[in-house]
Amino acid sequence: DGGITQSPKYLFRKEGQNVTLSCEQNLNHDAMYWYRQDPGQGLRLIYYSQIVNDFQKGDIAEGYSVSREKKESFPLTVTSAQKNPTAFYLCASSSLAPNRGFYNEQFFGPGTRLTVL
Amino acid sequence: GENVEQHPSTLSVQEGDSAVIKCTYSDSASNYFPWYKQELGKGPQLIIDIRSNVGEKKDQRIAVTLNKTAKHFSLHITETQPEDSAVYFCAASNQSPYAGGTSYGKLTFGQGTILTVHP
Numbered sequence: 001d002g003g004i005t006q007s008p009k010y011l012f013r014k015e016g017q018n019v020t021l022s023c024e025q026n027l028n029h030d031a032m033y034w035y036r037q038d039p040g041q042g043l044r045l046i047y048y049s050q051i052v053n054d055f056q057k058g059d060i061a062e063g064y065s066v067s068r069e070k071k072e073s074f075p076l077t078v079t080s081a082q083k084n085p086t087a088f089y090l091c092a093s094s095s096l097a098p099n100r101g102f103y104n105e106q107f108f109g110p111g112t113r114l115t116v117l
Numbered sequence: 118g119e120n121v122e123q124h125p126s127t128l129s130v131q132e133g134d135s136a137v138i139k140c141t142y143s144d145s146a147s148n149y150f151p152w153y154k155q156e157l158g159k160g161p162q163l164i165i166d167i168r169s170n171v172g173e174k175k176d177q178r179i180a181v182t183l184n185k186t187a188k189h190f191s192l193h194i195t196e197t198q199p200e201d202s203a204v205y206f207c208a209a210s211n212q213s214p215y216a217g218g219t220s221y222g223k224l225t226f227g228q229g230t231i232l233t234v235h236p
Contacts (some may be wrong), residue, residue, distance in 0.1 A: 029220050035216075039119045041227035042123075042206055043161070050222060059118075060225070090160055094222060103222040105151055108160035 003027065004109035006091050013078075013085075021112045023077045023091030030096045031103060032074035036060060037088040037111075046089075049074055071072045078114065086116045119144040121209050123227025130197050131235050138230045140207035141189045150183060150190045151224070155204045164205075165192070167210075183193040197234045205230045 004025045021087045023032065031050045035043040043059030049068040063082025068074055074093075078085045092106040120143040138158050142150075148169040153161035167174045167181045174181050176199075181193065183190040196200055208224040 033224075035226075038231070042121075042228045043224075044226075045223060090221050092160075095219060103149075103210075105163050105166055106224060108153075108162070111158075113158075 004093055004107055006089075006109040006112050008112060009110065011112055013114065013116055015116055016080045018077055018079050019114065021078070021089055021091075021114070023074045023076065023109060025072055025074075025093045025107075025109075027093060027095070027107065028071070029093035029107075029110060030071070032068065033092040033094075033095045033106065034058075034064075034066065034074070034076045035090045035092065037090060043090060046076065085114055088113050119147060119209055119211075119225040121207060121225050121227045123207050123230060125230060126228065127231045127233070129135070129233045129235065132197060132199060134197055135235075136194045136197050136201070136232055138192045138232070139189060140191070140206055140209075140227050142209040142225075143188065144189065144209070144211070145185075146211045149210045150181070151179060151210075152179075152192050153206045153208065155174075155206065155229075157203075158189040161206060180207050194219075194232075197232075199234050199236050202232055202234045205232055 007022045034046040037043050044060050046064050047066040049055035051103040065077045089112045091109045094103045094106045097104050123140045151166035154164045155161040165179050165181050178195045180193040206229050207227040210224045
């Protein structure tokens with residue numbers, strides 16, 4: 001069954017702690033993305049990666065870090081430097097259409113809701 | 118960078134009516150415009166998308182129109198049903214990795230529209 005999985009679904013963390021959110025895809029997609037969603041707002045891009053061992057900062061990268069050691073995995077670490085980490089975090093992936101010169105649509109995972117206590 | 122504005126923020130219709138959500142974008146290099154539906158507590162799901170080489174696309178009760186000159190695109194849902202109730206997001210992107218730079222494939226989202234369809 002192909003798709004994007006995120007774990008855990010709910011995560012609680014104390015202030016000052018780092019926490020890592022998991023994102024795995026078995027779609028063989030080239031690109032992966034992390035978004036943050038706050039109540040009543042759209043999705044904002046944190047980091048994205050178009051190829052293994054390479055990633056780019058999005059619009060709100062401060063206080064976050066990522067790695068892309070494998071094509072199918074793109075974990076996000078929320079560090080203690082992130083001042084307001086409570087949010088819904090969404091991972092997405094997309095493929096580069098062969099011979100067509102553009103990326104296909106982004107598919108999203110089910111999300112992880114992070115709450116800082 | 119790209120900026121996407123979406124209106125209205127909330128939309129309430131009666132079952133069977135049509136619903137229209139509008140978005141404007143700022144970057145003329147954007148060439149891909151998807152629409153996502155998000156139900157409570159879930160990830161967004163793509164419902165329709167359009168590329169800049171066409172002006173309109175339909176899929177059953179859903180259609181999207183694009184006006185490249187005015188830099189706006191719209192989602193049209195006809196014969197609305199209660200199960201259409203959700204949050205809808207528009208987005209814009211330059212999807213071509215051959216256009217230069219590293220921002221390709223990156224979606225910029227609108228703020229979302231809460232659609233409520235009353236039975």
